[in-house]
Amino acid sequence: MSELLIETEDGDLDSAPMNLQMGPSHPAMHGTIKMRLKLDGEIVQRSDIEVGYLHRGFEKSCESVTWTQVLPYTDRLNYVSPLCNNVGYCMAVEKLIGVTATERCQYIRTIMAETSRIGDHLTCVGASAMELGAFTAFLYAIEAREELWRLTEAVTGARLTHSYCRIGGLKDDLPLDFEASYRVVEKKVRSLIYDIRALLDTNRIFLDRMKDIGCISAERALSLGFTGPCLRSTGHDYDVRKYAPYMIYDRLDFEVPVGVKGDNYDRYLVRLEEVDQSLRMIDQCFKQIPAGPINVDDGRLVLPAKDEVYHSIEGTIAHFKLIMDGIKVPPGEVYSYTEAGNGELGFYLISTGEGRPYKCRVRPPCWALMQGVAEMVEGYQIADIVPTFGSINMIGGECDR
Amino acid sequence: MSQYVVGRIQEKFGAAVLSTHASQGDDTVVIERGVLLDLLFFLRDDAELAFNLPIDLTVVDWYRLRELRFEVVYHLLSTSKRHRIRIKVPLDEDDLKLDSSFPVWPGLDWFEREAWDLYGVTFEGHPNHKRILMWEGFEGHPLRKDYPINQRQPMTALLGEKA
Numbered sequence: 001m002s003e004l005l006i007e008t009e010d011g012d013l014d015s016a017p018m019n020l021q022m023g024p025s026h027p028a029m030h031g032t033i034k035m036r037l038k039l040d041g042e043i044v045q046r047s048d049i050e051v052g053y054l055h056r057g058f059e060k061s062c063e064s065v066t067w068t069q070v071l072p073y074t075d076r077l078n079y080v081s082p083l084c085n086n087v088g089y090c091m092a093v094e095k096l097i098g099v100t101a102t103e104r105c106q107y108i109r110t111i112m113a114e115t116s117r118i119g120d121h122l123t124c125v126g127a128s129a130m131e132l133g134a135f136t137a138f139l140y141a142i143e144a145r146e147e148l149w150r151l152t153e154a155v156t157g158a159r160l161t162h163s164y165c166r167i168g169g170l171k172d173d174l175p176l177d178f179e180a181s182y183r184v185v186e187k188k189v190r191s192l193i194y195d196i197r198a199l200l201d202t203n204r205i206f207l208d209r210m211k212d213i214g215c216i217s218a219e220r221a222l223s224l225g226f227t228g229p230c231l232r233s234t235g236h237d238y239d240v241r242k243y244a245p246y247m248i249y250d251r252l253d254f255e256v257p258v259g260v261k262g263d264n265y266d267r268y269l270v271r272l273e274e275v276d277q278s279l280r281m282i283d284q285c286f287k288q289i290p291a292g293p294i295n296v297d298d299g300r301l302v303l304p305a306k307d308e309v310y311h312s313i314e315g316t317i318a319h320f321k322l323i324m325d326g327i328k329v330p331p332g333e334v335y336s337y338t339e340a341g342n343g344e345l346g347f348y349l350i351s352t353g354e355g356r357p358y359k360c361r362v363r364p365p366c367w368a369l370m371q372g373v374a375e376m377v378e379g380y381q382i383a384d385i386v387p388t389f390g391s392i393n394m395i396g397g398e399c400d401r
Numbered sequence: 402m403s404q405y406v407v408g409r410i411q412e413k414f415g416a417a418v419l420s421t422h423a424s425q426g427d428d429t430v431v432i433e434r435g436v437l438l439d440l441l442f443f444l445r446d447d448a449e450l451a452f453n454l455p456i457d458l459t460v461v462d463w464y465r466l467r468e469l470r471f472e473v474v475y476h477l478l479s480t481s482k483r484h485r486i487r488i489k490v491p492l493d494e495d496d497l498k499l500d501s502s503f504p505v506w507p508g509l510d511w512f513e514r515e516a517w518d519l520y521g522v523t524f525e526g527h528p529n530h531k532r533i534l535m536w537e538g539f540e541g542h543p544l545r546k547d548y549p550i551n552q553r554q555p556m557t558a559l560l561g562e563k564a
Binding site: 055059060061098223225226227236243244332333334335344350352359361363367370371372400401 | 424425427453454455456457459461462466474476480483485487506507508509510511512515519533534535536543544548550
């Protein structure tokens with residue numbers, strides 16, 4: 001961009017490049033990110049991103065607690081869709097142990113993970129619209145998300161940090177009237193999404209800010225390690241749910257929406273289309289879900305029933321051992337991956353046979369996305385950073401761990 | 402599935418392959434550090450292997466458990482061939498250096514910085530070899546097993562303390 005620099009020999013105003021620090025406490029840098037920018041007028045020449053402001057030592061903490069106690073930490077990775085993380089972590093441990101969750105459990109996990117994903121996408125779309133001034137769209141998106149969260153609260157008992165999954169099963173089965181209350185919520189969510197799309201899809205201001213801004217090619221995105229909606233917006237259809245179906249995704253009929261140019265508008269459209277697909281998946285899950293147990297029948301993994309704990313010595317001991325020593329995971333290593341809200345969420349676990357993880361590495365999709373943002377904002381105006389950064393959907397908890 | 406990849410690597414880098422295994426179905430190749438870059442270029446450029454998505458890079462600290470204390474672990478994916486591979490490079494504590502894989506995949510940039518920050522592995526040739534999660538001036542590498550979990554290093558002086 002250096003040819004844009006104006007020579008000042010004729011006594012014109014000085015237009016030397018300016019350095020600007022954006023963040024870490026900036027309203028549009030949700031999740032405390034600092035950007036160091038080199039500006040030529042309003043054009044970003046170079047940018048350097050600093051992360052780490054939200055680093056809590058996820059891995060270090062995991063190494064000192066039992067396998068089950070890691071679950072609440074995973075809630076706090078991507079805190080907008082915690083259920084996807086729960087499912088991802090439990091599947092990783094189960095793969096290492098060599099057990100498979102029951103049919104019913106897999107269906108419930110799918111339903112909850114997809115509900116969570118809808119909430120995640122709506123938050124991203126709503127927040128990036130709000131940053132462009134479309135406050136109504138934000139309110140609609142958050143209202144829809146709130147409905148979904150109320151539903152998840154009825155299932156898991158918590159609004160935000162659910163810790164719903166357990167190794168080998170779930171905390172609880174679905175409430176009896178779950179499908180009925182889901183139908184009510186689904187209707188509301190669909191109508192709110194219709195309203196959001198009516199407000200934004202062809203909105204002149206929105207289009208001007210989103211179209212052809214923050215473009216990235218599929219090839220470049222791949223070499224930067226992009227996954228999830230941001231990769232799919234470039235036209236590449238990599239989706240873990242299709243490429244390596246886990247749980248029961250191979251029994252569901254759904255499509256993978258892809259974009260063309262990899263600009264902000266494509267990312268917006270891909271997210272909203274994915275919400276549609278998720279609703280479709282949940283529909284099919286309700287049709288297919290079988291009755292049956294939600295936990296695997298293995299006393300080494302699953303806590304005994306409360307009645308047994310209080311009234312039999314075996315139950316008390318089993319409960320005590322599972323809580324104090326933790327589940328014994330056979331020695332070995334495993335990399336297990338699922339499709340979370342932002343892309344491939346991988347867990348690389350190492351066990352030495354103890355009740356605690358020797359290593360619990362999480363591969364956060366945001367990490368790769370964030371390093372790509374630096375080049376996605378270069379060459380565009382400073383105001384374009386806001387929608388580009390918004391459409392990436394950086395979640396501090398997941399990026400900085 | 403990716404047994405084929407393991408076979409191709411053994412064929413090409415026979416002597417430098419230290420061992421292979423497939424724990425829980427994840428095919429793994431342990432190699433000598435000297436051939437790392439050649440191997441990554443080979444995996445990326447060979448038409449039949451076509452690894453195009455660098456998934457992850459991390460380090461394992463086998464403190465007092467193994468002779469070579471550290472192990473750098475790569476997870477790679479080919480979206481066209483739909484296969485995955487895990488590459489491991491054992492490193493000695495006294496010579497904790499590895500070639501930067503930035504020229505192969507720019508996406509490993511931050512992963513390498515993180516590995517330096519949290520484990521202290523130096524990546525030679527990395528364009529911006531700085532800490533990323535911790536601040537400049539932080540002492541030690543917190544994810545090493547001999548870094549106590551309760552050790553505090555506040556960035557600013559605590560209330561009532563002298564800076």
